[in-house]
Amino acid sequence: MPASDSAGKDGTAPNRWGGAQAQFLGTEAVPLWVIDDCHPDASGLCEFAARQAFARREGDYYPGLRAPVPLAYDQWLISLLGPGIANGAAAELELLNCTYAIACDDPANLAPIQLIPHFDSVEDDLLAAVHYLCAPPFAGTAFYRHRRTGFERIDAGRVALFQQALAADARQFGLPASSYQGGSNRAFEQIGAAPLRFNRIVVYPANCLHSGMLGATNLSNDPSLGRLTITTLVRRRSR
Amino acid sequence: MHLQQLSRAAHGSLRIDPDKACGEVAGSHLVPLSRAELRQASRCFPLFFVKDLETGQFYPAALLGLKARENLYWDGTAFNADYVPLNIRRLPFYIGGEDPAQGMICIDGDSAGIDPQGECRILEEDGSDSAYIQGIQAMLATLSQQHEATRRFAQAAADLGLLSEIKLDIVLDDGEKIEVAGLYGIDDRNFEQHFDRIETFEEKMLYTAMMLSLDNVAGLVRRKNATNAELAAWHAPAAG
Numbered sequence: 472m473p474a475s476d477s478a479g480k481d482g483t484a485p486n487r488w489g490g491a492q493a494q495f496l497g498t499e500a501v502p503l504w505v506i507d508d509c510h511p512d513a514s515g516l517c518e519f520a521a522r523q524a525f526a527r528r529e530g531d532y533y534p535g536l537r538a539p540v541p542l543a544y545d546q547w548l549i550s551l552l553g554p555g556i557a558n559g560a561a562a563e564l565e566l567l568n569c570t571y572a573i574a575c576d577d578p579a580n581l582a583p584i585q586l587i588p589h590f591d592s593v594e595d596d597l598l599a600a601v602h603y604l605c606a607p608p609f610a611g612t613a614f615y616r617h618r619r620t621g622f623e624r625i626d627a628g629r630v631a632l633f634q635q636a637l638a639a640d641a642r643q644f645g646l647p648a649s650s651y652q653g654g655s656n657r658a659f660e661q662i663g664a665a666p667l668r669f670n671r672i673v674v675y676p677a678n679c680l681h682s683g684m685l686g687a688t689n690l691s692n693d694p695s696l697g698r699l700t701i702t703t704l705v706r707r708r709s710r
Numbered sequence: 711m712h713l714q715q716l717s718r719a720a721h722g723s724l725r726i727d728p729d730k731a732c733g734e735v736a737g738s739h740l741v742p743l744s745r746a747e748l749r750q751a752s753r754c755f756p757l758f759f760v761k762d763l764e765t766g767q768f769y770p771a772a773l774l775g776l777k778a779r780e781n782l783y784w785d786g787t788a789f790n791a792d793y794v795p796l797n798i799r800r801l802p803f804y805i806g807g808e809d810p811a812q813g814m815i816c817i818d819g820d821s822a823g824i825d826p827q828g829e830c831r832i833l834e835e836d837g838s839d840s841a842y843i844q845g846i847q848a849m850l851a852t853l854s855q856q857h858e859a860t861r862r863f864a865q866a867a868a869d870l871g872l873l874s875e876i877k878l879d880i881v882l883d884d885g886e887k888i889e890v891a892g893l894y895g896i897d898d899r900n901f902e903q904h905f906d907r908i909e910t911f912e913e914k915m916l917y918t919a920m921m922l923s924l925d926n927v928a929g930l931v932r933r934k935n936a937t938n939a940e941l942a943a944w945h946a947p948a949a950g
Binding site for chain 2: 579580581582583584619621628631632634636637638639640641646
């Protein structure tokens with residue numbers, strides 16, 4: 472995918488957003504926005520999470536549990552991201568799959584596909600937002616280039632090629648060991664990272680290759696102890 | 711794609727990685743063939759006639775996948791077959807211009823095959839053409855020279871009534887059903903009926919080769935099942 476497809480260069484999303492300057496990662500210029508101290512009551516979001524029943528969602532490759540967010544969160548997120556996305560053009564935002572998420576699965580129990588960098592969607596107009604509601608030593612989100620293909624983003628036209636290349640990776644390197652992706656390896660090269668900080672939200676294209684940095688810390692399924700986030704897919708639609 | 715007319719001044723120092731250049735067809739389920747390569751290609755691929763949607767003319771092609779944008783001969787790194795069609799081997803070079811017979815050699819400036827670490831050079835250090843680029847020139851010349859003969863060969867098959875539409879109904883090992891349509895092959899009954907109207911022995915051989923090549927659909931299905939099994943391993947939970 473050429474760099475001209477990246478946000479800020481084709482009107483999909485702006486370079487500046489909520490006071491955040493986009494970074495562009497890799498050779499495909501994957502945009503990444505980082506907005507700090509974004510929510511006025513982040514502690515309240517954590518307290519709300521502690522009262523929820525977290526559950527696994529069927530068919531979800533997310534390595535952990537999810538729970539619904541407060542009703543007001545959607546509107547707050549739209550108000551945060553909307554002005555940036557609209558960028559003077561007539562557009563509206565639609566939030567998809569906005570949930571609390573707590574990554575807690577033992578990698579030994581996961582399928583190999585859950586242990587490598589992934590993409591959330593092949594759609595070009597979808598952005599992913601991750602709102603960190605925990606603090607270091609939990610770590611943030613890393614972004615990758617798939618070495619065999621050179622892909623940093625996977626659109627619909629690339630899915631088959633990516634799958635073929637994964638099969639070749641497995642033949643050459645074997646399936647990944649039972650541990651979360653951490654940094655570069657023979658199949659993937661890390662091209663950047665969004666470090667984790669409490670009440671920081673990071674936004675990036677939903678079709679870029681990324682992975683939560685889950686390897687170095689003890690994971691817990693307790694929202695008050697674990698790697699608590701809110702994850703959202705954001706679609707920008709022209710009116 | 712950014713086609714540029716090949717020149718010594720602009721491109722003489724480039725190096726090419728042919729495998730990376732072939733990655734251009736990693737998402738192609740059909741590759742057009744020249745008449746000159748039909749016999750060789752018939753041993754590796756199922757060969758069909760495909761109708762050009764713009765001109766309505768038929769052209770011979772090798773089927774490489776069972777779904778759109780699927781190339782089961784692309785193994786993630788290279789095109790893995792005993793015979794590599796000219797339209798793949800020539801990459802990243804093309805014939806430019808309106809008339810293929812008069813065409814000029816072009817290179818795709820955006821090709822991933824242009825690689826400083828590539829094993830093939832365009833010019834030798836003394837400025838002479840490399841063996842690699844001479845081979846490319848020969849391939850492009852063959853494609854150019856065979857363009858009209860290939861067109862006539864396909865047209866003759868249609869005019870003689872040898873073609874019939876072929877629909878493939880396939881059930882894979884995992885139960886998935888695939889239907890492949892829009893392809894034309896040599897109909898054996900029509901072939902027998904019109905055999906004596908086919909002008910030359912060579913054409914009879916080529917039509918026969920194309921007809922027999924359909925047995926290679928089984929090989930394509932084997933490749934698809936193997937690919938699916940490899941992908942399934944990625945999704946199998948480690949602890950069941």
